[in-house]
């Protein structure tokens with residue numbers, strides 16, 4: 219599926235690609251509404267749907283990814299609430315094996331993420347993911363999400379890459395569309411970003427469930 223000799227730069231998304239999206243889904247759809255209702259002494263049943271709708275309305279924008287934004291807007295400490303369920307933060311299936319293999323297989327590895335610095339601090343500390351990365355470029359640092367061309371332009375300035383020899387793996391197809399418009403040659407998505415949700419059957423991009431599908435088969439013995 220991938221000719222690794224043609225890959226000089228590997229761009230990796232974090233949530234839903236390397237890390238199990240179950241943590242984020244559970245946080246925003248279950249834990250936050252419950253704790254928000256408790257902290258503000260509101261009825262969960264009546265606030266849950268409107269709260270989730272107001273969160274989803276920001277999808278794809280920088281605010282959607284900003285923990286400071288949601289802390290301010292909802293008047294709760296989002297980082298503290300995330301820490302309450304931090305045991306759910308973890309790698310997706312064989313992501314760690316893949317990172318270890320990639321480290322020996324030579325391409326430069328850049329984490330290209332929409333996660334803000336507070337999300338990153340929590341997740342890097344718990345996973346040790348940064349050990350496998352040559353650079354981390356958060357859209358929060360740039361001020362533009364990956365869904366927009368400006369992110370890739372800024373990434374190009376910060377960590378120069380040749381789009382023709384770059385592979386991006388990202389579970390978000392809107393982000394892959396944006397990367398394709400920028401000219402990134404190789405694009406792969408993920409069938410099951412959230413381990414607790416069903417696999418996605420229809421994707422516009424080549425998709426893998428396990429990263430092992432991207433690695434050359436090695437003969438043993």
Ligand SMILES: [Mg+2]
Nearest residue numbers: 231233234389
């Ligand atoms: Mg993602």
